[in-house]
Amino acid sequence: MRGSLGTSAALLARAVGSLLLNKIIVLYGGPGSLAQLGRFQALMGLVGALPATGVQVGVTTHLPPLHAGAPRYRVWLGAAAWLTGLLVGVGALLVGALGGGEWPVGRTVIFGLAMLLVTGQSLLGAALLVAGRRGGYVALAVAIGALGLSGVGLMLVLGQPIGRVLLGYVVGQGFSFGLAWVLAIRAGLLRGWRPGWPSQVAVRGLLRFVLMAAGTQLFGQAIGYVLRAYLIKHYTPAATDLWQAVDKLSGNYGMVVAVVLGTVFHPRLAALAPQPAEQRRYVNSVAGLLAVGLALGLGLLFVVRRPLLSLLFAPRLAAAAPLLAPQLLGDWARFLGSLFNYNLLVRGRPGPYLAVQAGASVLYSGLLMGLVPRLGLPGVVDAYALHYWLLLIGYVGWYYRKGALARRSPLINPT
Structure with a gap:
């Protein structure tokens, strides 16, 4: 503690x-x-x-x-x-x-x-x-x-x-x-x-x-840097600041979620690795609790989005409020998906983990290239939300399929 x-x-x-x-x-x-x-x-x-x-x-x-x-x-x-x-x-x-x-x-x-x-x-x-x-x-x-x-x-x-x-x-x-x-x-x-x-x-x-870090960090950091360079080149400074304000706000409350998961959930999940059945029950209970808690917290942020953006940044950046709804939806899926993604780390299998990170980066890049030229700045947050929702669906499908296989045959180790 x-x-x-x-x-x-x-x-x-x-x-x-x-x-x-x-x-x-x-x-x-x-x-x-x-x-x-x-x-x-x-x-x-x-x-x-x-x-x-x-x-x-x-x-x-x-x-x-x-x-x-x-x-x-x-x-x-x-x-x-x-x-x-x-x-x-x-x-x-x-x-x-x-x-x-x-x-x-x-x-x-x-x-x-x-x-x-x-x-x-x-x-x-x-x-x-x-x-x-x-x-x-x-x-x-x-x-x-x-x-x-x-x-x-x-x-x-x-x-x-x-x-x-x-x-x-x-x-x-x-x-x-x-x-x-x-x-x-x-x-x-x-x-x-x-x-x-x-x-x-x-x-x-x-x-x-x-x-392992190359998969989790370099892919995402490289895309983030290239995306910002593209926006600065193709949009006005005032417009790019709108998206950046939303991204910065997301990063700050993301740190709060990260410390909760990192200090409470992840150590317990790693300790339960030798007990797959107990580990699955733990993940299920935490996933339900986190889904509700995130929905309430992010929903509150959405309600106070305009005064919050004005307070944390500047009154002119309250105009970024319309961009916040897709960002919040994407963050809900991202934080919830991290529960299932962390299982690959706990299992100590860098190959599948890196493959997932590389695939996720390719997916995100493709969505950005498809949506940003058509929609402009709203396309950035739309691509973000769609990216993490697709990943969440994939994580959940993979995780519960493994669990179903393990229940049908006790000889199959879901790890």
Whole structure:
């Protein structure tokens, strides 16, 4: 319970920081600034996806049984640091190579170094959480939000264009690495650690998680970045801000759902993996409860959509209200479908899991290409909703078909 509270507090701090950042950018960044922020954050997500959801998940799987400062602990932490640096470096090189005139060498280098610091503090934060240093983990979450906002505020005060304002955002976040380093030293996590060539065994062990993350993050992040670039190019700044406001709102309440599922549902589901029948009963009960709870919560958001958009962003973005209905319908299906999707992760089968993620990305891309040119911005949220409803139907059909087969023949293991 204490671990869940620590994670919840950190996510709450990030959500508050995100809301403040959106508000500042909308009020002082000018028309189109919210869409520019969304695209920049999607780029940060692309570069940081594999270190954050691949390397860190892997290292937090291997660190808990080990004593901080022990030789094997240093091996795993060192391999994670080396792999994080490699992945961020490759990502920054790709940004510079493919970004064109928007990404000259100087800007690319600053972005790459800042992202290296951001992912480094995130790795140390994960190690602090594993070691039970929840106060330090929450402090880092508060610090990275405050420093990112400070970087944005400084650039705006200096009258810099939005491109430099956004670069100030990631540079500001990078300064949180210093706090992470101090906290890790005080916790004894870096005791006896020296930079060096990583263990091949540890690197191979972490690469399995990187492969899983490639399916869950890279596909979605890449589509998100390309979509934002397309909208910025083909629509007016004011119009793109409307869709971005809806997307940002979805991301913020999505963090709340994520922490509930991640701290309550997922651990219990994983613990029940050796008991398929009990696991199915648990999924059924949670699915029913979540379906009703989501319907009530998202329905309330729909009722107050106009004043909420005005409060969180700006009065002019209340015009995004018509786009919110399909987004809410899609989010209901997305959150509910994640219950069934997580079963593939619990079963430790990266092949089927990656196949599902790749297929989902192809489906989403096809829907976007078919609907956006015809419908404009409403086509984006329509494609989003249709995509997740089709996935939910597929997940439910697969899951209950497996359950029916298991009931007919006890020799068939639904895993």
